[in-house]
Amino acid sequence: MPELPEVETTRRGVEPHILKQRIRDVIVRQPQLRWPVPDDLPGVLKGSLIQSVERRAKYLLLKTPQGTLIMHLGMSGSLRIVAAGATVETHDHIDICLSSGKALRFTDPRRFGAMLWTAQDPLQHKLLRNLGPEPLAEEFDGEHLYRLSRGRSAAVKQFIMDGHTVVGVGNIYANEALYMAGIHPKRAARRISLARYRQLAMAIKSVLGDAIAQGGTTLRDFVGGDGKPGYFKQQLNVYGRGGERCRDCGMVLHEIRLGQRSTVYCRHCQR
DNA sequence: TTAATCACCTGAGGGC
Protein backbone atom coordinates (compact mmCIF):
# COMPACT_ATOMS: atom_id res chain seq x y z
CA MET A 1 0.00 0.00 0.00
CA PRO A 2 1.99 2.93 -1.25
CA GLU A 3 2.40 5.75 1.23
CA LEU A 4 4.69 8.72 0.72
CA PRO A 5 7.98 6.81 1.22
CA GLU A 6 6.87 4.17 -1.27
CA VAL A 7 5.91 6.83 -3.80
CA GLU A 8 9.25 8.60 -3.35
CA THR A 9 11.08 5.28 -3.62
CA THR A 10 9.20 4.60 -6.84
CA ARG A 11 10.04 8.06 -8.17
CA ARG A 12 13.73 7.56 -7.46
CA GLY A 13 13.62 4.09 -8.96
CA VAL A 14 12.05 5.00 -12.29
CA GLU A 15 13.55 8.46 -12.78
CA PRO A 16 16.91 7.36 -14.26
CA HIS A 17 15.09 5.20 -16.81
CA ILE A 18 12.54 7.73 -18.05
CA LEU A 19 14.13 11.16 -17.66
CA LYS A 20 14.90 12.82 -21.02
CA GLN A 21 13.21 9.94 -22.81
CA ARG A 22 10.73 10.55 -25.58
CA ILE A 23 7.37 8.80 -25.32
CA ARG A 24 6.99 6.56 -28.33
CA ASP A 25 3.55 5.17 -27.52
CA VAL A 26 1.02 4.80 -24.72
CA ILE A 27 -0.94 1.55 -24.36
CA VAL A 28 -4.05 1.77 -22.17
CA ARG A 29 -5.49 -1.70 -21.52
CA GLN A 30 -7.78 -0.72 -18.65
CA PRO A 31 -8.96 2.92 -18.55
CA GLN A 32 -11.30 2.41 -15.58
CA LEU A 33 -9.13 3.49 -12.67
CA ARG A 34 -10.22 5.75 -9.81
CA TRP A 35 -11.13 8.22 -12.50
CA PRO A 36 -11.28 7.17 -16.15
CA VAL A 37 -8.02 7.62 -18.03
CA PRO A 38 -8.62 10.40 -20.59
CA ASP A 39 -9.39 8.99 -24.03
CA ASP A 40 -6.93 11.31 -25.68
CA LEU A 41 -4.03 10.54 -23.31
CA PRO A 42 -2.07 8.40 -25.80
CA GLY A 43 -2.40 11.06 -28.49
CA VAL A 44 -1.43 13.85 -26.12
CA LEU A 45 1.63 12.04 -24.78
CA LYS A 46 2.94 10.47 -27.96
CA GLY A 47 6.16 12.16 -29.06
CA SER A 48 6.55 14.13 -25.81
CA LEU A 49 9.87 14.45 -24.01
CA ILE A 50 9.85 13.70 -20.27
CA GLN A 51 11.54 16.73 -18.75
CA SER A 52 11.25 15.86 -15.07
CA VAL A 53 9.88 13.29 -12.66
CA GLU A 54 8.59 15.02 -9.56
CA ARG A 55 6.43 14.24 -6.57
CA ARG A 56 3.84 16.28 -4.69
CA ALA A 57 2.28 14.44 -1.75
CA LYS A 58 1.57 10.93 -3.07
CA TYR A 59 1.16 12.15 -6.62
CA LEU A 60 3.90 11.57 -9.19
CA LEU A 61 4.25 14.27 -11.83
CA LEU A 62 5.77 13.49 -15.22
CA LYS A 63 6.38 16.86 -16.81
CA THR A 64 6.59 17.33 -20.57
CA PRO A 65 6.70 20.55 -22.63
CA GLN A 66 2.99 20.09 -23.39
CA GLY A 67 1.78 19.47 -19.85
CA THR A 68 2.00 17.08 -16.92
CA LEU A 69 0.92 13.50 -16.39
CA ILE A 70 -0.42 13.21 -12.83
CA MET A 71 -0.21 9.70 -11.41
CA HIS A 72 -1.42 8.23 -8.12
CA LEU A 73 -0.69 4.67 -7.04
CA GLY A 74 -3.82 4.36 -4.92
CA MET A 75 -3.86 1.35 -2.63
CA SER A 76 -2.15 -1.27 -4.69
CA GLY A 77 -0.56 0.50 -7.64
CA SER A 78 3.04 0.22 -8.73
CA LEU A 79 5.26 1.51 -11.50
CA ARG A 80 8.16 -0.43 -12.88
CA ILE A 81 10.45 -0.46 -15.84
CA VAL A 82 10.00 -3.31 -18.28
CA ALA A 83 11.20 -4.09 -21.77
CA ALA A 84 8.73 -2.83 -24.37
CA GLY A 85 6.53 -5.74 -25.35
CA ALA A 86 7.18 -7.60 -22.10
CA THR A 87 4.62 -10.23 -21.10
CA VAL A 88 1.44 -8.60 -19.83
CA GLU A 89 -0.13 -9.80 -16.58
CA THR A 90 -3.76 -9.40 -15.53
CA HIS A 91 -3.46 -6.02 -13.81
CA ASP A 92 -0.87 -4.34 -16.05
CA HIS A 93 -3.17 -1.51 -17.09
CA ILE A 94 -0.94 1.04 -18.83
CA ASP A 95 2.42 1.00 -20.62
CA ILE A 96 4.25 4.20 -21.48
CA CYS A 97 6.67 3.09 -24.17
CA LEU A 98 9.91 5.03 -24.41
CA SER A 99 12.45 5.75 -27.11
CA SER A 100 15.00 3.64 -25.21
CA GLY A 101 13.03 0.47 -25.95
CA LYS A 102 11.87 0.24 -22.36
CA ALA A 103 8.43 0.98 -20.99
CA LEU A 104 7.06 2.44 -17.77
CA ARG A 105 4.36 -0.02 -16.71
CA PHE A 106 1.50 0.88 -14.35
CA THR A 107 0.05 -2.10 -12.50
CA ASP A 108 -2.84 -1.79 -10.05
CA PRO A 109 -4.97 -4.79 -8.97
CA ARG A 110 -7.49 -2.72 -7.01
CA ARG A 111 -7.63 0.15 -9.49
CA PHE A 112 -7.69 2.85 -6.82
CA GLY A 113 -4.87 4.57 -8.65
CA ALA A 114 -5.21 7.35 -11.18
CA MET A 115 -3.56 8.71 -14.31
CA LEU A 116 -4.65 12.18 -15.35
CA TRP A 117 -3.40 14.87 -17.67
CA THR A 118 -3.19 18.62 -17.25
CA ALA A 119 -1.81 21.20 -19.64
CA GLN A 120 -1.81 23.79 -16.83
CA ASP A 121 0.41 24.21 -13.78
CA PRO A 122 -0.10 20.84 -12.03
CA LEU A 123 0.14 22.46 -8.60
CA GLN A 124 -3.03 24.37 -9.48
CA HIS A 125 -4.88 21.18 -10.39
CA LYS A 126 -7.91 20.69 -8.13
CA LEU A 127 -6.33 17.55 -6.63
CA LEU A 128 -3.14 19.38 -5.64
CA ARG A 129 -3.90 23.03 -5.01
CA ASN A 130 -5.33 22.68 -1.48
CA LEU A 131 -2.79 20.23 -0.09
CA GLY A 132 -0.84 20.91 3.09
CA PRO A 133 2.96 21.14 3.28
CA GLU A 134 5.36 18.30 2.57
CA PRO A 135 6.26 16.60 5.87
CA LEU A 136 10.00 16.80 5.22
CA ALA A 137 9.88 20.49 4.26
CA GLU A 138 11.10 23.16 6.69
CA GLU A 139 7.69 24.82 6.74
CA PHE A 140 6.20 21.76 8.39
CA ASP A 141 6.81 21.90 12.13
CA GLY A 142 5.12 21.79 15.51
CA GLU A 143 3.92 25.38 15.20
CA HIS A 144 2.12 24.51 11.97
CA LEU A 145 0.31 21.57 13.60
CA TYR A 146 -0.52 23.59 16.70
CA ARG A 147 -1.92 26.50 14.68
CA LEU A 148 -4.16 24.30 12.51
CA SER A 149 -5.36 22.18 15.42
CA ARG A 150 -6.94 25.01 17.42
CA GLY A 151 -10.64 24.42 17.63
CA ARG A 152 -10.40 20.98 16.04
CA SER A 153 -12.19 18.29 18.01
CA ALA A 154 -11.18 15.44 15.67
CA ALA A 155 -8.81 12.77 16.93
CA VAL A 156 -5.18 13.72 16.38
CA LYS A 157 -4.59 10.65 14.23
CA GLN A 158 -7.30 11.72 11.79
CA PHE A 159 -6.01 15.30 11.99
CA ILE A 160 -2.49 14.36 10.85
CA MET A 161 -3.84 12.02 8.16
CA ASP A 162 -5.82 14.89 6.64
CA GLY A 163 -3.97 16.07 3.54
CA HIS A 164 -4.90 19.65 4.33
CA THR A 165 -2.86 19.42 7.54
CA VAL A 166 0.21 17.72 6.08
CA VAL A 167 0.52 15.44 3.08
CA GLY A 168 1.74 11.89 2.93
CA VAL A 169 0.97 10.66 6.43
CA GLY A 170 -0.99 7.49 5.76
CA ASN A 171 -2.29 4.99 8.26
CA ILE A 172 0.94 3.09 8.84
CA TYR A 173 3.11 6.12 9.49
CA ALA A 174 0.42 7.92 11.52
CA ASN A 175 0.40 4.97 13.91
CA GLU A 176 4.18 4.93 14.09
CA ALA A 177 4.65 8.68 14.51
CA LEU A 178 2.07 8.91 17.31
CA TYR A 179 3.78 6.03 19.11
CA MET A 180 7.16 7.69 18.74
CA ALA A 181 5.75 10.99 20.08
CA GLY A 182 3.92 9.26 22.94
CA ILE A 183 0.55 10.69 21.94
CA HIS A 184 -2.73 8.76 22.23
CA PRO A 185 -4.27 8.53 18.73
CA LYS A 186 -7.78 9.39 19.97
CA ARG A 187 -6.77 12.55 21.79
CA ALA A 188 -8.61 15.58 20.41
CA ALA A 189 -6.29 17.62 18.19
CA ARG A 190 -7.11 20.85 20.05
CA ARG A 191 -6.08 19.35 23.40
CA ILE A 192 -2.44 18.85 22.50
CA SER A 193 0.21 21.35 23.53
CA LEU A 194 2.71 23.10 21.28
CA ALA A 195 5.56 21.18 22.91
CA ARG A 196 3.92 17.86 22.11
CA TYR A 197 3.16 18.95 18.53
CA ARG A 198 6.84 19.77 18.15
CA GLN A 199 7.61 16.19 19.19
CA LEU A 200 4.98 14.87 16.81
CA ALA A 201 6.31 16.87 13.86
CA MET A 202 9.79 15.56 14.56
CA ALA A 203 8.43 12.02 14.83
CA ILE A 204 6.65 12.33 11.46
CA LYS A 205 9.83 13.62 9.83
CA SER A 206 11.86 10.85 11.45
CA VAL A 207 9.51 8.00 10.55
CA LEU A 208 9.02 9.13 6.96
CA GLY A 209 12.68 10.02 6.47
CA ASP A 210 13.81 6.61 7.75
CA ALA A 211 11.25 4.82 5.60
CA ILE A 212 12.40 6.66 2.48
CA ALA A 213 16.03 5.88 3.29
CA GLN A 214 15.15 2.20 3.54
CA GLY A 215 12.95 2.01 0.47
CA GLY A 216 9.45 2.03 1.93
CA THR A 217 7.62 -0.85 3.57
CA THR A 218 7.33 -4.43 2.43
CA LEU A 219 3.62 -4.61 3.21
CA ARG A 220 1.48 -6.57 0.76
CA ASP A 221 2.73 -6.22 -2.77
CA PHE A 222 4.83 -3.07 -2.63
CA VAL A 223 7.98 -3.10 -4.71
CA GLY A 224 10.06 -0.14 -5.78
CA GLY A 225 10.60 0.96 -9.34
CA ASP A 226 13.45 -1.49 -9.59
CA GLY A 227 11.12 -4.34 -8.64
CA LYS A 228 12.79 -4.82 -5.25
CA PRO A 229 10.78 -4.78 -2.01
CA GLY A 230 11.29 -2.16 0.68
CA TYR A 231 12.75 -3.05 4.06
CA PHE A 232 10.95 -0.80 6.54
CA LYS A 233 8.43 -3.28 7.89
CA GLN A 234 10.99 -4.79 10.19
CA GLN A 235 11.12 -1.46 12.04
CA LEU A 236 7.40 -0.93 12.58
CA ASN A 237 6.75 -0.60 16.30
CA VAL A 238 2.96 -0.72 16.43
CA TYR A 239 1.31 -1.04 13.01
CA GLY A 240 0.24 -4.65 12.46
CA ARG A 241 1.32 -5.58 16.00
CA GLY A 242 -2.00 -5.39 17.87
CA GLY A 243 -2.01 -7.95 20.70
CA GLU A 244 1.78 -8.12 20.79
CA ARG A 245 4.02 -6.55 23.44
CA CYS A 246 5.13 -2.93 23.34
CA ARG A 247 8.85 -2.86 22.58
CA ASP A 248 9.32 -0.11 25.16
CA CYS A 249 7.25 -1.05 28.22
CA GLY A 250 6.16 -4.63 27.51
CA MET A 251 2.41 -3.89 27.78
CA VAL A 252 0.10 -5.53 25.22
CA LEU A 253 -0.57 -3.18 22.29
CA HIS A 254 -4.21 -2.21 21.90
CA GLU A 255 -5.97 -2.25 18.51
CA ILE A 256 -9.06 -0.19 17.72
CA ARG A 257 -10.90 1.23 14.70
CA LEU A 258 -10.56 4.95 14.29
CA GLY A 259 -12.12 6.60 11.26
CA GLN A 260 -12.56 3.17 9.67
CA ARG A 261 -8.82 2.60 9.98
CA SER A 262 -6.91 0.06 12.00
CA THR A 263 -5.21 1.87 14.86
CA VAL A 264 -2.65 0.31 17.18
CA TYR A 265 -1.18 2.01 20.25
CA CYS A 266 0.28 1.42 23.68
CA ARG A 267 -2.04 2.49 26.51
CA HIS A 268 0.95 2.93 28.80
CA CYS A 269 3.33 4.86 26.53
CA GLN A 270 0.78 6.99 24.66
CA ARG A 271 -1.30 9.54 26.56
C1' DT B 1 -16.39 24.78 8.36
C1' DT B 2 -15.97 20.43 10.41
C1' DA B 3 -16.77 15.58 11.08
C1' DA B 4 -18.52 11.27 9.70
C1' DT B 5 -19.65 8.10 6.27
C1' DC B 6 -19.75 6.13 1.71
C1' DA B 7 -17.85 4.43 -2.54
C1' DC B 8 -14.48 2.62 -5.43
C1' DC B 9 -11.91 -2.48 -6.03
C1' DT B 10 -9.83 -7.05 -5.63
C1' DG B 11 -6.58 -10.21 -3.34
C1' DA B 12 -5.76 -12.53 0.96
C1' DG B 13 -7.19 -15.18 4.55
C1' DG B 14 -10.37 -17.52 7.61
C1' DG B 15 -14.38 -20.46 8.43
C1' DC B 16 -17.17 -24.09 7.01
Add this chain to the structure above:
DNA sequence: TGCCCTCAGGTGATTA
Protein backbone atom coordinates in the same frame (compact mmCIF):
# COMPACT_ATOMS: atom_id res chain seq x y z
C1' DT C 1 -10.96 -28.33 -2.49
C1' DG C 2 -14.20 -24.88 -3.16
C1' DC C 3 -17.33 -21.44 -1.79
C1' DC C 4 -18.57 -17.48 0.86
C1' DC C 5 -17.61 -13.70 3.76
C1' DT C 6 -14.79 -10.12 5.83
C1' DC C 7 -10.98 -7.18 5.87
C1' DA C 8 -7.46 -4.11 4.11
C1' DG C 9 -6.99 0.97 2.89
C1' DG C 10 -6.21 6.41 0.06
C1' DT C 11 -8.99 9.85 -0.86
C1' DG C 12 -12.77 12.50 -3.18
C1' DA C 13 -17.68 13.03 -2.76
C1' DT C 14 -21.63 13.32 -0.08
C1' DT C 15 -24.27 14.10 3.97
C1' DA C 16 -25.27 15.91 8.51
